[in-house]
Structure formats: structure tokens, C-alpha cells
Amino acid sequence: MTQIADIIIIGGGIAGISAAARLAPHAKIVVLEGEPHLAYHSTGRSAAIFIRNYGNATLRALNGVSFSQLAGDMIGDNTLSQRGEMLLVREQDHAHLETYMLGADGVDQLTPAEACAMVPALKQDQFISAIYEADAQDIDVDLLVQGCARMARGAGAQIVTSAPVTALRRDAQTWQISTSNEIYEAPIVINAAGAWADRIADMAGVPQLGLQPMRRSAVMMGVPAGMDVRNWPLFGGIAEDWYAKPDGDRLMISPADADPVEPQDAWPDDMVLAEGLFRFEQMVDIPVIKPSHSWAGLRSFVPDHTPVCGFDSEHEGFFWLAGQGGYGVQTSPALSRLTADLVLQRESELSGDVLAGLSPARFR
Template sequence: MTPSDVIVIGGGIAGISAGAELAAEMSVTVLEGERQIGYHSTGRSAAIFIRNYGNATLRALNAVSAGLMERPEGVSDNSLLSPRGEMMLATEEELATLEDYCAEAQGLERLSAAQAAELVPILRPELIAAAVIEWDAQDIDVDRMLNGYARLLRRRGGRIETGAQVTEIRRDGGQWVVTAGTQEYRAPLIVNAAGAWAAQVATLAGVRPIPMHPLRRSAAILPAPEEHDVTRWPLFVSASEQWYAKPEAGKLMVSPADEDPVEPHDAWADDMVLAEGLHRFEQAVTMPVTRVEHTWAGLRSFTPDRTPVVGRDPDQPGFFWLAGQGGYGVQTAPVLSRVTARLVTAMAPPVSETVIGALSPARFQS
């Protein structure tokens, strides 16, 4: 029996960063079912920080997270961000969608079709009715971030147990007893950072699950178009998110931006979904898609209001939710890990009470 103050279930960026922040004040054990941390959604992220991505609550989180990524004290000696930019493109049919996005966003610059094609020369300017760019969108060094938080967690005395698939959770004498593999772990508090498996973890603990739906997102790596250096191209995306493309190690990562409901599993790309998305991408560019070098998929788990759920369960205060991050998990991890630690230790969180209320699990009580 291994005792701790807190058991964090889930070794993705959410669980590892929260564990690191909690370990400043408490003894922490992180349980990860896979043989390595960050195996699922974290390791399959688009690795982009977009300040305007998400609803009002998420944009408030992004604003705080940006500063923490630029100055990642204890995690890295220098910024986790590097310049990229995100360009959104609209056909005539997508103009209303683009205008709705711009009405909620800040820091955007409008571009002509010719300017957009100058930034990404394979675009078909005759199809572009409008374009905007967020210059401040940046690449995230996800690997350095994840491993930096893992080192910080261990420096503070925390433990990470991999290959520790949770099979049973029970209450005993006011504490949780979590069985993972052949070991048992005991703590008064569980932090549920299990990603797509968060509802299953709640059920194991006898806690009423919060509605949460894993959605598959696929991607493919394509060779860079001939005679083009893609290194400095921005991420470029259709306004209605029919596809997006991003430079990746001298090649192009292209996604159909799919959101297909699936059960929690080790996700893989659906060939038909990927083919349809690559076809949509191909219609917008002069580059023929002749070869796919690699494909993969990840799971993005959303609550009905597409806002993360962070806080103590209203019926079981010893059970803390850190889930439902959707496609925002990596970019919000720095701020949500601090929110988690502050709420657990009854300290003032780094965001407003309005944001804390919007994150609260209590919003799902009937």
C-alpha cells in the first residue's frame, strides 16, 4: 500500500502538470496506464497555441497560459513557444462563419487573397473570398513541456507510475484505495485527469459521471510540395474547419478536422474520413496529394458546453475533476494545473471567479 496526499489518474500533460504543481505542497502519485507518459492525446497534439481558440472561458485561460509558457519557471530555461501564425481562409460560403469568428477574436489582421497566397504559395487565390491571420499563434514544444513538468514533479518528491492501469477504486476509512496492476495506492484525494477515460474513472469510483464525449481527430503527414520551403508557413485552416494544414519538420501535417464520436481507445485514423479530408484540402491548393507518409489519430474529449471541467465533485469532495479539455488540453495545461493546485489547497486561483464558475463540475447538476 503506497500512501500519498493526492493520487492523479492520468499521465498526459494535464495530469503531469497538475501533479507537478500539487507536489509543491503535497505528496503526489501519478498513475498512467500506458508504458510512457503522454501516450494518447498529448503525444498526438497539433502543438499549436492559438489565443483566440475556443469560447470566452477558454480565451481567458489562454491569456494566462501564454505568459506561463513564455516564462515556464521550473519547467524549462526558455520559452515553450516559437513563431508560427494561424491563417483562416473563407470561401464565399464561409464568409459568415469567418465574420462570427472575427467578432469574438482579438489581434487578427485581415488579408487579401493575394497576401494569403504570398504567405502560402500553394493556395488557390481565386477561391479565397476573405482571410485573416493571427500572427501571435505559436508552436508549442510539447515534448519539452511534458518532460519539463515530469522533472519538476519528481524534483518536488512526486512519483509517476507507468504501466499502472487502474482497475478498482474504493473508499476505506475516509480515503481512496486505488488498485493499479498488482499495487494499491491510498490517498484522501483523487484528481481525475484521465482524458477520454475520465467518465470511466468516475464510474469506478462510484461518482456520477459528467457527460463527456471523446471525438476522434485524424491527421496525415505529406511530403512538402516540390520547390517550396514550408518552414515559415503559418498554420492555415478553412474557416468552417473542413481541414487544416501545418508545417511539421519540413513536411505538411494535414487534418480533415474530423470530430467523430468514438469510445475511449487507442485511436487510429479512419481511411475514408482521412481521404475525404485530404480531398477537401486538395481542392483549396495547387498541390496534388500523391503520397501519405504517416497517419495517426487522437481523442479530444468535450463536455456539452465545450468547456473543461475543473473542480471538486459536488457530491464527493474527495474527487477532483480535471477533464474535458477537448482540443485545448496542451495550451491550457499550464494555467489549469495552477487552478487545480490552488483550488485543492484553498488558495486564490490565477483566474477570475467567473472563469472558476464556468469550469465547475456543479454546472452539470440537474
């Protein structure tokens, strides 16, 4: 039997589930997730950090709007806790520093000695300065996802897992969406399929946006006995060629790789991990030991590296919520609110420039 809804959301990562939380009080929502669990792909594999100055001007506007939402306004629980972020600048990193500081807010410059006072394992002679963003925060991603799911279900949304969408067809008024078991029908479909968003567009006969999934890997590594990393900030190279983040009494270390791949259940490449750990060792006096585990996930970008949020201008009822790249958790409160504003035809708090920067119309 065909299941009827007002809005069908494809994808149960943070994008889809946060949009469901915002929309469920206003409409009959069905979320279709292909995997048995929510957040199985990118959302469950992130570094879980909020950095206000990460990304271009459009992203920074989304970050700014999202902060208080993550701090409790969105799901009622505070998902943030103090971490801080320190980026090391070498002689050759001047251009990266200039780009980062353009329009940056709340960033202090540190001498190498000041940086080493915060992270004593740094090799002081390997960098010429550092910048420090005190209000970078850890995000409790699981709490955020479960909080959104609770809100969505509480307002009547149906969240269906193990329901991969296999076909989409538009008739005069509605989208017909097939999974392996059911057919769903709604006038609006929200494409929040992460790395697969262009594949969903293909199925729907909507031109792709040129979304490129990029693999990013990480390892979890112990540190020598007696070294207490718990209160260190996230630290890494300003060229974004490696970073490390405390996770309890261990370090998560990422080579900050960005290798283009097909949409897939991503896994790390040993050589990429080894090269990243080598870059870490150049800057940090901690012996690299066998990691306890490693993983990889996909950060998916459209060509201008800015998310896409809005109705497709040429295909009625087809809404894009994609291309969140490396910022999709921290911007989810702002993007989900914008999704709800656009779908419900409410005014957005975001400026016209930001809305234009996010609109799919920029590709048409």
C-alpha cells in the same frame, strides 16, 4: 503493501503531469499512468499549436493566462516558437467568421492576394478573404511534458507508468485506488484520465459528466521539390473542416474530423483521411501524394465544450480535470495552476465567471 499519498493523480498526459508539477512542492503526489510511457494518448498526438483566439470566452481566458507560462515561466524552458495561423473564408463561411471574430484579439483581415503572399500554394479564386493571427505559436509538447515530469519528480512526486487503475473506493477519509500491482490510498484523487475520465468516475461511483471522445486524424505529407513550407503559418478553413501545418519541410494535414468514438487507442479511418485531403486539394495547389504516415487521437468534450476543473460537489475528495477537447496542451498551464489553487485552497487569478464556467457544479 498499501502506498500512502496526499494526492493521487490518474493519468500521465499533459493534464495529469502538469498538475503533478504544480502540486508536488506542496504535497505527496503519486501519478498513476496506465501506459508504459507518459503522453501516449491525446497529448502525444496533438497538432502542437497555441492559438490565443481558439475556443469560447472561458477557453480564451485560459489561453491568455497560459501564454507566458508556455513561453518559459512554467518549466523554465521556452516551449513556444513563432508560427502564425491563417484561416481562409469562403462565401458560405460568414457565420464562422462572425463567431471567430467575436471578442478575438490580435487578428488581422487579409485579402486573398495578401494570404497568397504568405502561402503561395493557395488557390486565390477559392476564398474571399482570410484572417491571420500572428502570435500563434508551435508548442514543443515533448519539452513541456518532460519539463513538468522533471519538476514533479524533483519535488518528490512518484510517477508510476504501466499502472492502469482498475478500482476506486472511498471510505470515511480516503480513496483506495487499485492498479494491477498495488493499492494506493489518499484523501484526494485527481481524475485526469483524458478520454477515460467518465470511466474513472464510474469506477468511483461518481456520476459521469457526459464526456464524449471525438477522433481527430492527421497525415504527414511531403511537398514538391523546391517548395519551402518551413516558414508558412498553420493554414486551413475557418469552418474547421481541414487544416495544414508545416512540420520541418513537410506538411501535417488534418481533415479536422470530430467523429464520436468510445475511449480507445485511436487510429485513422482511410475514408475520413481521403475526404480531408480532398477538401485540402480544393483550396491548395499542392499535389496530394502518399503520406509518410498517419495517426489519430481523441479530443474529449463535455456537452458545453469547456473543460471541467474542480472538486465534485457531491463526492468528497474527487477532483475533475477533464474535457480539455482540442485545447488541452495550450491551456495546461492555466488549468494546472487552477487545480493547485483549488486543491490547496488558494485564491485563483481567474475571474468568477471563468471559474464558474469550469466548475463541475454546472452539471450537478
